[in-house]
Amino acid sequence: MGVIKSHQHLSKQKIEDQAGQVLAQLQAKKCLPRKWSQLADAIADFLDLGIVWESFEVTPGEVVAAKIYPTTRQIELNNQFQALHRNEGFYQSTLAHEIGHWVLHVNQAEADGLLCQGELLLDAAIDRTVFLCRTVDERAIYQRAKQTQEDWREWQAQYFASCLLMPRFKIEEVRQGRNLLNWSHLNAIQEELGVSKRNLLHRLKDLEFVQESGDRLYPGKNLKSGEPLLAGWHESSVVKSL
Numbered sequence: 001m002g003v004i005k006s007h008q009h010l011s012k013q014k015i016e017d018q019a020g021q022v023l024a025q026l027q028a029k030k031c032l033p034r035k036w037s038q039l040a041d042a043i044a045d046f047l048d049l050g051i052v053w054e055s056f057e058v059t060p061g062e063v064v065a066a067k068i069y070p071t072t073r074q075i076e077l078n079n080q081f082q083a084l085h086r087n088e089g090f091y092q093s094t095l096a097h098e099i100g101h102w103v104l105h106v107n108q109a110e111a112d113g114l115l116c117q118g119e120l121l122l123d124a125a126i127d128r129t130v131f132l133c134r135t136v137d138e139r140a141i142y143q144r145a146k147q148t149q150e151d152w153r154e155w156q157a158q159y160f161a162s163c164l165l166m167p168r169f170k171i172e173e174v175r176q177g178r179n180l181l182n183w184s185h186l187n188a189i190q191e192e193l194g195v196s197k198r199n200l201l202h203r204l205k206d207l208e209f210v211q212e213s214g215d216r217l218y219p220g221k222n223l224k225s226g227e228p229l230l231a232g233w234h235e236s237s238v239v240k241s242l
Contacts, residue, residue, distance in 0.1 A: 002107065002110065002130075003070050003071060003106060003107055003110050003111050003130045004070070004105055004106065004107070004130060004132070005104075005105050005106065005107055007149040007152065007153075009152075010104065010156050012159060012206075015104070015156060015159050015160050015163060016159075016163040016167075016168075018103055018104065018160065019100075019103075019160050019163035019164040019167065020163070020167060022043060022047075022099075022103060022164065023164065023167060025046070026042065026043065026046055029046070031045075031046050035194075036170065036192065036193055036194060037088065037092065037191070037192065037193060037194025038092075038194065039092065039096075039164070039165060039194065040091075040092040040093075040095035040096040040099065040164075040165065040194075041092075041095065043096070043099055043164070044075065044095060044099060047099065047102065048073055049068075049073050049074070049075055049098075049099065049102060050072075050073060050074045050075065051074075051075050051077065051095070052074060052075070052076055052077070053076075053077050053079045054076045054077070054078065054079060055078065055079045055080050056076065056078060056080075064078060064133045065077065065078050065081050065083075065084060065090075065094045066078060066084075066094050066095070066097070066098050066133065067098075067131045067132070067133045068098045068101050068102060068106075068131060068132050068133075069130070069131045070102070070106045070107075070108075070111035070130060070131070070132075071111050071130055073111070075095065075098045075099075077091075077094070077095075087196065088194055089190060089191075089193075089194055089195045089196040089197070089199070090196045092165060092194045092195060093161055093165065093195055093196050093199050096160070096161035096164050096165050097157045097158055097160075097161040098132075098157070099160075099161070099164065100156065100157035100158070100159075100160030100161050100164070101132040101153065101157045103160065104153075104156050104157060104160055105132060105153055105156070105157070106132075132153065132157075161199070162199055162202060162203045162206070165193060165194065165195050165199070166193055166195060166199070166200070166203045168207065170193065171203070171204075171207060171209075174189050174192055174193065175189065175209075180204060180209050180210055180223060181210065181217060181218075181219065181223075186200065186201075201217075204220075205220070207220075207222060208220040208221050208222045208223075209222050209223045210223065
């Protein structure tokens with residue numbers, strides 16, 4: 001058995017359930033942060049995943065915001081990618097994505113066994129060649145055809161991150177007294193949850209609170225009727241917010 005699990009089909013419900021289990025464990029141990037916007041950091045600490053900043057090169061044409069090395073339980077954030085420094089929502093979403101790789105795609109017992117072996121053999125370098133990485137473009141993750149195992153892993157990790165940072169119960173909580181088709185309300189929700197605007201919109205569409213037609217959003221079937229239209233919505237405006 002290798003460190004990385006073989007390809008497996010995971011339904012949205014299965015991924016959401018696994019994210020819910022992580023949150024339940026945090027709650028049981030009273031490790032949930034006071035501010036929800038710091039959730040990804042709290043979960044990384046709870047799972048004993050280290051976070052370090054490094055500057056690393058990637059394959060030409062690709063930009064990678066982070067990597068996870070299972071055999072050292074370490075998440076590396078790309079110090080050269082400025083959005084991680086200036087946008088807290090993008091940082092939290094990136095970290096949650098890497099946690100998704102750890103929960104969904106890593107044989108944790110195998111990884112821990114290699115780590116212990118490396119600790120015992122002090123003169124032997126731990127194998128750091130096995131890692132999973134996260135592409136920057138969230139639109140590409142959601143929109144591109146999932147033709148390879150890597151494509152599926154990226155989509156699964158990204159969906160896990162959305163479910164982890166924006167579970168159904170939390171969305172229900174933060175939307176009380178707010179209009180999901182009002183930009184100022186969406187901005188307030190985004191800041192409270194500590195997520196990127198694009199991820200928030202993807203999650204609201206997935207939960208069928210809103211639906212998209214052209215450049216506009218309309219109420220989804222799970223949103224009360226009568227709420228006003230959010231006019232002038234453009235994907236480009238969300239991208240610029242990063």
